Amino acid sequence: MPGSVADRRLLTPRSLRDALRMLDAEGPLTPMAGCTDLYVALNAGELKGTGFLNLWPLEPLRHMAVRDGVLSIGALCTYTDLMRSRLVQKRVPMLVAAAREVGGPQIQNRGTIGGNIANASPAGDTLPVLAAAGATIVLESIRGPRRVLFTDFYTAYRRTVVGPDELITAVEIPAIKGRQWFRKVGTRAAQAISKVVMAAVDAGPGEAPRIAIGSVAPTVVRLPRTEAALASGAAIVDVQRVLSDEIVPIDDVRSTAEYRRRVAANLLASFWSEGSR
Amino acid sequence: MLKAVGRNVPRKEGRDKVSGTSRYIDDLSFPGLLHARTIRSTIPAGAIADISFPFDTSGFTIVGFNDIPGRNIIALIDDDQPCLAERAIRHVAEPILILAHEDRDRLRTADVRIAYRGGTPNYDPSASPLCFKSIAIDKGDLDAGMAAADEIIEGEYRVGAQEQLYIEPNGVIAVPADDGQGVTVYGSMQCPYYVHRALTVLLGFPGDRVRVVQTETGGGFGGKEEYPSMIAGHAALAALKARRPVKLVYDRGEDMLATTKRHPGVIRHRTGVTRDGRLTAMDIDVLLDGGAYATLSAVVLSRGVLHASGPYRCDHVRIRGRVMMTNTPPNGAFRGFGAPQTQFAVEVHMERMAEQLGLDPVKLRDRNALRPGDTTATGQTLGADCSAREVLREAVKRTDFARRRKALAGTNRGIGLSLFFHGSGFTGSGEVKLASKASLALTDAGVRVLVGSTEIGQGTRTMLAQIVADTLGVPYDTVEVNAADTSEVPDSGPTVASRTCMVVGRILQRCAEDMRARLGRLSPRDYVKRHGPLVITKQYEKPPEIVWDEVLYQGDAYGSYGWACDVVEVEVDPATWQVNPVKLTSVHEIGKAIHPRLAVGQIQGGTAQGLGWALLEEVVMRDGRMANNSFTNYIVPTTLDTPDMEIVLLERPYRHGPFGAKGVGEMPIDGPAPAVINALRHAGYDLREIPATPERVMACGSR
């Protein structure tokens, strides 16, 4: 039976400013967006906290715009919004590819990019994309905004740098030069949690590729040593060895460390071989 | 007037389901209803040391084994399983107490504390001290058969457990009689009379004080064959103690954790064969894991061993089967019921033998496939409706198998097949023991079918109405099927074993034949006007030629068999070892398709479940507990995981089936797993275990 809601309080702000004020004065509050992660915990009787902040009505958090060559995506944009956005299709097709792999249509219509980031699962499908894209997360509080590089955003398993009075309001993605690549290996073809999920950018000769991978460490990770090895022109077999040392996959209820390790190596080779050189 | 049998007549049960007006158990409520929750063991083996209730118990009804007025067992076969644990614990999730309360939040947060004395669990069936059942089948002289062989080929094959995952979880509502000496239980179930019997034993009530009503059931697949007796018992005890209706519906996590699964097992083959592929001797060992209590293990083993040598002829056969106790939640019925497990083994073994002998796998099967006049491992002589070679040839022809096999060689694709069969109805003397009854009533409202058989998605009401309508010579629309309510219908036996059409349908047909004779020239309405209402009840009659020896396990195991052949093409992703079933063709010979669309629906659905078992569905057990008891982590096929299927129906009538019909519900799940593994073998992977997850495919390496 689902967890009780009787003791929960839901605050609905009238504006972003109102929301930030509430976070400061009436916390602790758990921000609530599409609820596709939060309510799974509620249904399992595992939802922590009694105060919740309803972000859903905040239209400004649904923006999608380009400013000075940087694509800004509001935290409340759903996976469906991402897939349908011409801006995202054109500028970050690997994000469209990732959104397409999340759950199924029902989840895509409700789950948000901000929620995927905040949920902080190492298996989050958009997270390798944001890491490989060199994205920046915009956090806001009543003290004003601050920006955090996505690669600095996670500190440990399911831990972020978001303060108790802060809200993720947008993710900013600079223009990406080169070929974008994304692959999710899940437990089945839809409605799947990833066993390995990888995004990569091949910026062309003379530039190091950017590779990020999920489900093989406590957080999503970039692979700087692997990137450097590729850029140095090492043989793919050697690069795979570097990759294997850079990740720490585990055995869990879905898969094995060995499988994740070998698949990650294969995905790397697939990514690299698809580029023309 | 158009005949109904053989046509896709409109389903009797259709409109309500698509309108949202079908009432499943969780849609129902009664005044004064209490909700209930089951307190379960968290250890796999040991004993209860102490129980305490450190919370405000006001308003709670608490039921323990001491509240059981009758016998503390779930009456089924062995009567070894308690309804509520007294002291000894034999598995995680073993039920100990039932709590009931008006307020669901208070119910959910009630913190019952149970202290245990831990014991030493055993999870290895081969090391178990308790054998629920063992069966021996012997034919001919095994040693002589082995001596006549040019080669002896051995193999060991493993099959995993499988969760039925009906989309509607188990649930019941129990309503106590006003005098507290009776109860009505409504619920999601396949066998209302199983529940009825279990309740009379548990509660000590006479049969006429217990009423069981099946509500619209959202899938069963065997998972609601015997388990509902347990949940019904729990709700009834609480309802009687509280003197109020009690609703007990499981959430998904509890349902997966606590209820029955397909028996996992290990099957070993040692086979003597001539160089040119004739089977001379088959030595088969079947070991199944029954879980903590016997439930239906004896019968699962029975069907398993009776199908263990596959649809093949061999003069010298020895089959030994055992089902053992382990400290895991009891395993039970799941579509196929032992036959998918043992036929997986024999069909993969056949493929390996073909490979080892350098023979074409189709020719090897065709050579040894049973033909009319041949005898099975139990010495049953097969009749003209034995169609093993026909389904094989049809499947091979339609898929252009030989050419595809050549074309795919050396690629990351493979094509494989499986040949299989399935006995319809209860084994041997089982139908005689069941003594099923069916009634046909004629009133001024029309013709009414009264059976204990249930509609669980397969179209029972439609199919039975078609049989009655055509036999009686009345329009299909004028035949209604009564709800499965034990106060109104006779015991037609359980809705399992692919028997509802062939066995119950035949009893109804005999009722209709009798009724037709009595009607004479009169229309049903005129008959009733002149003579008043009429009810005809008939009981199962064993065809005289069926002879079965339960002790020696010899003779006619089943009245009839269906025959089938699956061909599947798979593609293996070289980077991830994910196996994608790209195309599937399934040929089924089922005697007669009473409703072709419903029959095809059974084949498509059963095949999809078989593919899931083969590739995706793994029950991950950790310390005797299912660790992946969620829809998120127990993986069943979505649309994107299920291939297009070409389904072909063949008909070779069975003399004693209504209009020649045999069973169809279970056979489809016997074929896909070995066909997939055989296709993977063709693609270069030597697998002998399912599920063939990408991790296992990777581990076995390509040749």
Next chain:
Amino acid sequence: MRFTLNGRTVRIDAHPMMRLLDALREQCGLTGTKEGCGEGECGACTVLVDRRPVNSCLVPLAHVSGARVTTIEGLRGRHPLQQAFVDFGGAQCGICTPGMILAAIALGPKPSREAVRTGLAGNICRCTGYHAIYESVERAGKNARVRR
């Protein structure tokens, strides 16, 4: 909470964090929407919110404030998909059917087979093997757009 439910304005007095699924089944007495898993995996609880299929077990009541919600009851048994599911075997046990039909409505008229498979990937059926569902969707004819 005020919203449009199957074409009518309703007001529900319940906790804003109540699951939409429970609000529909209990406060509104519309039991056609089913709970199969409580995790947003099976799709049996699918309803349309502003024409989009969502898992109502994961939607707080507060989030449909001012929105248009359609459940299986809202089709009044008259949608071509409903008859098609009866005619072509799209429904066997029926428990996934309400969610399946609503998800199919969102596919629009004359969807390709590929679009049907992808569009229904969030709805698990354990009975049919999906093929009869595809046939039901494709043969239903022009899918009426949901007007409410």
